Amino acid sequence: MEDPTVVAACVAGGVVAATGCYMAYQKSAGVTRDASGGTGAAFEGQLAAGVNMLSNGDSVLAREKVENSMDEYAALFEGQTGKHSANGLTDEKGAVTSAESIKKRQEGYRTMVNNFYDLVTDFYEYGWCQSFHFAPRWQGETFLESIKRAEYHLCSRLGMKPGVKALDVGCGVGGPMRNMAIFSGASIEGITINEYQVKVGNKYHAQQGVADIAHTTRGDFQNLPGFTNGELWEGIDYGDMDWTGKFDVAYEIEATCHSPDKTRCFSEVARCLKPGGLFAGYEWVVLPDRGYDGANPTHVAIKEGIEIGNGLPTLATPEKVVAALEAAGFEVLEHYDANRNVHSPVEIPWYDTLNGKFTLSGFRMTNLGRNCTHAMVTALETLRIAPKGTTHVSAMLNATALDLVEGGKQELFTPSYFFVARKK
Ligand SMILES: C[S@@+](CC[C@H](N)C(=O)[O-])C[C@H]1O[C@@H](n2cnc3c(N)ncnc32)[C@H](O)[C@@H]1O
Numbered sequence: 001m002e003d004p005t006v007v008a009a010c011v012a013g014g015v016v017a018a019t020g021c022y023m024a025y026q027k028s029a030g031v032t033r034d035a036s037g038g039t040g041a042a043f044e045g046q047l048a049a050g051v052n053m054l055s056n057g058d059s060v061l062a063r064e065k066v067e068n069s070m071d072e073y074a075a076l077f078e079g080q081t082g083k084h085s086a087n088g089l090t091d092e093k094g095a096v097t098s099a100e101s102i103k104k105r106q107e108g109y110r111t112m113v114n115n116f117y118d119l120v121t122d123f124y125e126y127g128w129c130q131s132f133h134f135a136p137r138w139q140g141e142t143f144l145e146s147i148k149r150a151e152y153h154l155c156s157r158l159g160m161k162p163g164v165k166a167l168d169v170g171c172g173v174g175g176p177m178r179n180m181a182i183f184s185g186a187s188i189e190g191i192t193i194n195e196y197q198v199k200v201g202n203k204y205h206a207q208q209g210v211a212d213i214a215h216t217t218r219g220d221f222q223n224l225p226g227f228t229n230g231e232l233w234e235g236i237d238y239g240d241m242d243w244t245g246k247f248d249v250a251y252e253i254e255a256t257c258h259s260p261d262k263t264r265c266f267s268e269v270a271r272c273l274k275p276g277g278l279f280a281g282y283e284w285v286v287l288p289d290r291g292y293d294g295a296n297p298t299h300v301a302i303k304e305g306i307e308i309g310n311g312l313p314t315l316a317t318p319e320k321v322v323a324a325l326e327a328a329g330f331e332v333l334e335h336y337d338a339n340r341n342v343h344s345p346v347e348i349p350w351y352d353t354l355n356g357k358f359t360l361s362g363f364r365m366t367n368l369g370r371n372c373t374h375a376m377v378t379a380l381e382t383l384r385i386a387p388k389g390t391t392h393v394s395a396m397l398n399a400t401a402l403d404l405v406e407g408g409k410q411e412l413f414t415p416s417y418f419f420v421a422r423k424k
Contacts (some may be wrong), residue, residue, distance in 0.1 A: 018153070049359075052388040060118065060196045106261070110193060112313075117194035123394065128365060136339050139346055143353055150416070155180050157278075163187075164186040167273075168252075171201065172192060182210060185212075189247070191217050219238065222261065222268065225272075243271075248278075251281055252281035253282050254283075257284035262328075266325050267328040270329045274423075276423060279422075280421070284315050286413050290411040291412060302406050303407070304401065309400020318337070330423060334418075334421060337416065349416075352363045354367070374391070
């Protein structure tokens with residue numbers, strides 16, 4: 001049940017009201033930072049939660065570097081971060097889609113992705129859950145049930161069970177890995193380029209008692225351990241690790257959308273699989289078949305808004321994803337948009353959580369919840385509790401949420417283009 005006084009306080013807005021509302025809301029809802037099976041112990045009280053999120057002891061990014069890091073990131077997106085494109089706030093529609101702009105992000109992908117996840121990982125965990133992805137959702141299903149069902153779908157399609165060795169390509173803080181390891185009993189090795197995610201991911205594996213079957217390594221999925229043609233990035237050290245032919249199966253969940261060259265990335269995955277090994281995933285793509293038109297400025301603005309707020313070089317089409325899989329040596333067995341029935345009466349659209357009605361369980365994800373978070377973050381930055389630059393990060397995430405909703409409503413975009421492929 002919603003508490004109308006809490007809602008009223010939130011709507012009244014203002015920094016003090018917002019933070020106060022958070023505390024009251026927290027008290028009434030019993031909300032903790034207990035995501036997809038998280039520890040739940042860390043976050044007590046909404047304001048305390050915000051302070052905790054913004055002064056995290058595990059953080060690898062020094063406080064004074066946040067603003068710099070955000071500026072470095074924004075420069076890769078023509079200074080458009082924090083502006084919602086679809087309501088006309090961006091001034092240069094199409095600038096992010098120019099060949100020169102895309103090339104800049106492809107060449108700087110490691111800095112782009114690493115900075116992005118240094119800045120947003122805590123926001124994601126705080127506002128979403130430990131699984132950083134969307135999912136098709138049926139009526140009657142809770143948000144977290146739908147998230148886990150998307151993950152278990154991969155387990156079933158890949159035949160994951162005890163004894164199977166799986167590779168999680170771009171694993172985040174490991175929410176999916178832990179759920180999938182517990183569900184299937186398979187052993188999962190995850191890789192992420194972001195040091196902070198490795199640190200907290202391995203901590204969560206241990207806390208949740210799955211460290212024997214779930215482990216996270218820091219690395220670049222463009223150059224997996226044992227690569228021969230390329231170079232390692234700062235801070236990554238594979239030692240004498242070589243993953244060639246090591247895994248029975250591999251999967252990626254909304255991660256290879258960050259790749260500057262999907263053929264290269266998928267080729268590296270293929271190298272690390274045994275012959276005949278399966279690779280499945282959910283890709284972010286624009287949907288020309290459903291009406292996305294690269295000559296339509298509104299469509300381009302929505303696409304760019306999604307790229308700007310999510311650290312993407314550029315969004316691909318399904319055709320390009322399939323072509324990259326084939327070029328990397330896979331036989332594509334199946335591919336379709338898992339959200340193809342997004343507006344069927346039996347489904348809850350994947351973007352609805354962001355659009356959201358006010359529900360206690362999903363409050364932080366909704367528009368109102370995000371505005372409260374933004375007010376809180378602004379207050380905390382003004383009070384110098386949160387590092388300088390944090391408000392910019394929050395504004396960027398708010399803006400892109402609106403673009404994601406717009407892309408979903410108009411069926412121009414899906415975050416769940418599902419594929420299963422076999423290494424030839
Ligand atoms: C949207 S998150 C998804 C994380 C995870 N699959 C999940 O669903 O929770 C994307 C992930 O891809 C990782 N990633 C992006 N580019 C990468 C790269 N070049 N090498 C390794 N990881 C990368 C990011 O660090 C992040 O963990």
